Amino acid sequence: MKNFADRLIEKIGEKKSVVCVGLDPRLNQIPKFIKEKALKKCKNKWQAAGEAILEFNKGIIDSVHDLVPCVKPQIAFYEMYGEEGIHAYNQTIKYAKKKDLLVIADAKRNDIGSTAEAYAKAFLGEVDLFDEKKPMFDADALTVTPYLGWDGIKPFVEVCKNHGKGIFILVKTSNPSSGDIQDVCIREGNEIFDIMGQYVESWGANETGESGYSFVGAVVGATYPKQAKRLRILMPNSIFLVPGYGAQGGSAEDVKPCFNGDGLGAIVNSSRGIIFAYEKSGKYGEKDFDKAAKDAVIKMNGALNKVI
Amino acid sequence: MKNFADRLIEKIGEKKSVVCVGLDPRLNQIPKFIKEKALKKCKNKWQAAGEAILEFNKGIIDSVHDLVPCVKPQIAFYEMYGEEGIHAYNQTIKYAKKKDLLVIADAKRNDIGSTAEAYAKAFLGEVDLFDEKKPMFDADALTVTPYLGWDGIKPFVEVCKNHGKGIFILVKTSNPSSGDIQDVCIREGNEIFDIMGQYVESWGANETGESGYSFVGAVVGATYPKQAKRLRILMPNSIFLVPGYGAQGGSAEDVKPCFNGDGLGAIVNSSRGIIFAYEKSGKYGEKDFDKAAKDAVIKMNGALNKVI
Numbered sequence: 001m002k003n004f005a006d007r008l009i010e011k012i013g014e015k016k017s018v019v020c021v022g023l024d025p026r027l028n029q030i031p032k033f034i035k036e037k038a039l040k041k042c043k044n045k046w047q048a049a050g051e052a053i054l055e056f057n058k059g060i061i062d063s064v065h066d067l068v069p070c071v072k073p074q075i076a077f078y079e080m081y082g083e084e085g086i087h088a089y090n091q092t093i094k095y096a097k098k099k100d101l102l103v104i105a106d107a108k109r110n111d112i113g114s115t116a117e118a119y120a121k122a123f124l125g126e127v128d129l130f131d132e133k134k135p136m137f138d139a140d141a142l143t144v145t146p147y148l149g150w151d152g153i154k155p156f157v158e159v160c161k162n163h164g165k166g167i168f169i170l171v172k173t174s175n176p177s178s179g180d181i182q183d184v185c186i187r188e189g190n191e192i193f194d195i196m197g198q199y200v201e202s203w204g205a206n207e208t209g210e211s212g213y214s215f216v217g218a219v220v221g222a223t224y225p226k227q228a229k230r231l232r233i234l235m236p237n238s239i240f241l242v243p244g245y246g247a248q249g250g251s252a253e254d255v256k257p258c259f260n261g262d263g264l265g266a267i268v269n270s271s272r273g274i275i276f277a278y279e280k281s282g283k284y285g286e287k288d289f290d291k292a293a294k295d296a297v298i299k300m301n302g303a304l305n306k307v308i
Numbered sequence: 309m310k311n312f313a314d315r316l317i318e319k320i321g322e323k324k325s326v327v328c329v330g331l332d333p334r335l336n337q338i339p340k341f342i343k344e345k346a347l348k349k350c351k352n353k354w355q356a357a358g359e360a361i362l363e364f365n366k367g368i369i370d371s372v373h374d375l376v377p378c379v380k381p382q383i384a385f386y387e388m389y390g391e392e393g394i395h396a397y398n399q400t401i402k403y404a405k406k407k408d409l410l411v412i413a414d415a416k417r418n419d420i421g422s423t424a425e426a427y428a429k430a431f432l433g434e435v436d437l438f439d440e441k442k443p444m445f446d447a448d449a450l451t452v453t454p455y456l457g458w459d460g461i462k463p464f465v466e467v468c469k470n471h472g473k474g475i476f477i478l479v480k481t482s483n484p485s486s487g488d489i490q491d492v493c494i495r496e497g498n499e500i501f502d503i504m505g506q507y508v509e510s511w512g513a514n515e516t517g518e519s520g521y522s523f524v525g526a527v528v529g530a531t532y533p534k535q536a537k538r539l540r541i542l543m544p545n546s547i548f549l550v551p552g553y554g555a556q557g558g559s560a561e562d563v564k565p566c567f568n569g570d571g572l573g574a575i576v577n578s579s580r581g582i583i584f585a586y587e588k589s590g591k592y593g594e595k596d597f598d599k600a601a602k603d604a605v606i607k608m609n610g611a612l613n614k615v616i
Contacts, residue, residue: 049438
């Protein structure tokens with residue numbers, strides 16, 4: 001089974017892009033014409049919510065799939081619609097994979113070992129279904145929280161190894177309060193996010209592929225370039241998933257320290273800035289949400305490829 | 309809207325129990341007769357998995373609902389069956405509430421503010437459904453991870469305040485590697501779990517009900533009694549949700565430090581030790597899984613009520 005890091009780097013090369021498109025389909029920002037069609041078609045509003053989300057995602061995917069290596073559906077915006085939302089989540093993953101995209105399930109799951117194993121099987125491996133084993137979400141990678149330590153991470157690593165999948169562990173997140181825990185200082189120049197970085201590096205040390213990168217990646221926010229610089233040195237073999245570009249304030253210059261000298265080692269996510277670009281576009285109306293997204297991706301690819 | 313802490317303490321008084329029954333329905337441990345019935349009834353195995361889980365849970369709930377204040381369904385074991393699993397999760401919550409139980413959704417969710425809000429609405433509040441707002445899972449409380457700091461917690465606190473719900477934030481977890489991050493030492497006698505405890509206490513300081521307890525609770529593992537003792541002093545107003553009793557090794561004596569002098573301040577969870585008690589019972593076969601669970605609850609109530 002090919003290492004996830006190698007698969008990702010191959011795809012980055014093919015598409016000449018380090019952009020990840022975040023599929024966070026907030027219902028109130030989905031174009032009206034999609035919602036009206038879904039409401040007409042479906043038997044109730046929950047089903048219509050799932051249908052509208054899926055239709056919107058398909059439009060975005062069709063429009064950007066040849067321009068980026070991966071997409072990252074954030075599960076909160078799906079599971080809020082219960083089983084209908086989860087149906088849309090699963091169908092979105094299948095559709096994106098068919099369109100030659102890698103899919104990072106952004107679910108930030110974690111628990112004690114035996115429960116983490118259930119999450120790992122659900123998102124990345126195969127679940128026990130009576131006398132069979134079957135894939136459920138079958139994403140290419142998953143975001144994972146680290147607060148429980150190694151035995152909450154190990155089941156993910158094992159499933160990744162057997163199925164050519166990857167994880168991105170939260171190290172330094174992009175939000176304003178990320179320092180509450182992550183910046184707690186052990187001694188000068190050694191904060192909790194450093195400790196997490198050291199863990200991630202060691203957890204992934206034996207999991208590198210031919211590219212030299214590991215399938216155990218790290219989430220490092222675009223909004224903290226100084227910390228990113230330190231983490232890049234600390235974790236030379238980890239791929240960074242970098243949220244916080246655009247709507248959250250991170251610029252192309254800000255994410256530069258997330259990359260290695262080879263121009264690799266990170267993928268930069270934008271969600272709202274791409275999928276809802278139509279709202280701030282002087283050029284496109286809501287009918288052309290997909291074209292507005294495509295333009296935003298082209299612009300982001302250009303900005304990033306210039307600095308790395 | 310009545311404070312969740314008050315609602316929980318009232319229920320503890322009614323049932324004379326501080327036990328929480330963990331509904332972690334691992335399919336391979338559910339009695340065969342339930343699975344066979346589900347496979348006959350349903351059109352595919354995914355649906356049968358959801359059906360078997362729900363039937364099993366109903367049996368457990370019917371058997372223990374008058375003996376405990378609350379149940380805690382761990383969502384990993386449901387979402388691994390996708391939309392059918394989520395359907396079973398939702399129906400389990402509804403059924404337990406109808407049977408006069410409080411429901412703690414064990415999902416350990418968290419993210420940056422705008423995404424945390426989506427989780428908060430989904431599990432505890434009301435979601436935006438086109439022109440309406442509707443409850444989705446509508447649990448009484450939710451477990452939450454803390455790695456992102458205050459802005460990932462605030463949306464949960466706000467939804468709790470408006471809907472009489474609660475959260476339990478991971479402080480010191482029950483698993484063997486919990487120390488990897490949680491025991492990192494800032495200075496002697498001051499570890500990361502202490503810092504988390506201080507945060508939880510301050511985040512819940514204004515959220516106390518008539519009981520004096522706050523709806524911002526903490527997860528504190530039964531397997532670490534020394535740390536629990538320190539945390540009990542640090543967080544006098546927080547209710548501890550205590551996992552790790554039984555199968556994970558925690559005893560009644562171990563959980564004693566989680567309680568205040570008033571015999572309140574904690575609920576102790578057992579999952580496998582109760583719901584799959586039939587497997588280790590010399591007395592009951594799988595047909596009587598519900599009776600075995602009831603016996604295990606009575607025993608656990610007795611052991612805990614003796615020490616608190």
